[in-house]
Amino acid sequence: MPERDLFGEVPVPAPRPERPRKATVQPLHTWFFALRPSVPDAVSIAAFAQDLLAAKGVSGKPIDAQRLHVTLELVGHDVGAECLERACQAADSLKHASVDVRFDAAMTFAAPSGPFVLLGDSGLDGVRELRTALACAMADKGFTPSRSYEPHMTLGYDPQHRIARFPLAAMGFRGAEFCLIKSHIGLSRHEVLRRWQLAE
Numbered sequence: 103m104p105e106r107d108l109f110g111e112v113p114v115p116a117p118r119p120e121r122p123r124k125a126t127v128q129p130l131h132t133w134f135f136a137l138r139p140s141v142p143d144a145v146s147i148a149a150f151a152q153d154l155l156a157a158k159g160v161s162g163k164p165i166d167a168q169r170l171h172v173t174l175e176l177v178g179h180d181v182g183a184e185c186l187e188r189a190c191q192a193a194d195s196l197k198h199a200s201v202d203v204r205f206d207a208a209m210t211f212a213a214p215s216g217p218f219v220l221l222g223d224s225g226l227d228g229v230r231e232l233r234t235a236l237a238c239a240m241a242d243k244g245f246t247p248s249r250s251y252e253p254h255m256t257l258g259y260d261p262q263h264r265i266a267r268f269p270l271a272a273m274g275f276r277g278a279e280f281c282l283i284k285s286h287i288g289l290s291r292h293e294v295l296r297r298w299q300l301a302e
Contacts, residue, residue: 129179132285133186133295135193135236136171137203137229143275144170150273151257154208160218162260169292172203172255174233174280175240175247186295190282192239193298200300201228204274205255209267216261219254225272229253232280232300278302 139147148167155164177189204225211217230253237247278300284293 128287130287132179132287133177133181133189134283134285135174135177135189135280136283137174137201137232137277137280138171138294139203139275140278141167144168147255147273147275154270155218155258155260158208158218158263158265160210160258160260160263160265162216162218162258164258165256166290169290170255170257171281171283171292172229172253172277174229175236175245177245177282186282188243189240189245190296192243192245193236193280193282193296195239195242196235196298198232198235198300200279200302201232201277202274203229203253203277204272205270206272207267207269208257208265210260210263210265211254214261215259216264217256218258218260218265219256220270221252221254221267222272222274225274226253229277232277236280 138144144167147170148164151164151170155162178185202225203222205220205222206225207221207223209219209221211219230251233251233253237251240247279297280300281294281298282296284295285291286293
């Protein structure tokens with residue numbers, strides 16, 4: 103307990119000097135594994151997405167056809183060559199059949215950027231199984247995959263409009279390969295570094 107002075111007042115403690123805050127460095131690149139539709143499928147999904155976003159009043163810019171994907175697992179942000187090598191070794195060890203990717207719902211996720219996404223129930227079970235196999239292979243290489251996973255395809259972003267989940271007629275594509283993608287943050291650019299074919 104602080105000692106009182108002669109007049110019975112408790113001395114005011116001297117203010118502590120503020121510690122300098124570390125500047126938050128925004129990453130330049132993100133690496134992740136993903137399923138991507140073929141070029142014809144991507145063009146079809148992009149056209150469908152444009153109509154769907156307009157019908158729901160989602161005013162954000164749609165994702166370009168060449169960037170449409172379903173993320174399987176994150177490798178990391180601004181990682182080095184050794185980390186990428188371990189990730190590729192994990193993918194090399196994977197033996198998995200191609201998967202059907204079937205969406206039957208759409209909604210806006212709760213993130214501040216307002217991602218509007220396609221979702222699915224049993225139509226995405228194959229994606230979930232592939233992701234589990236990849237996550238286990240990555241864990242064997244020292245990665246720590248997320249415990250939660252919700253397969254989805256982002257069609258666009260709109261922080262102003264929030265759309266509750268609603269059903270769609272099933273649509274999607276056949277996932278015959280998965281890729282390691284380098285995303286150039288802020289530049290709307292995806293660079294495919296490697297591809298792994300899935301068995302027919």
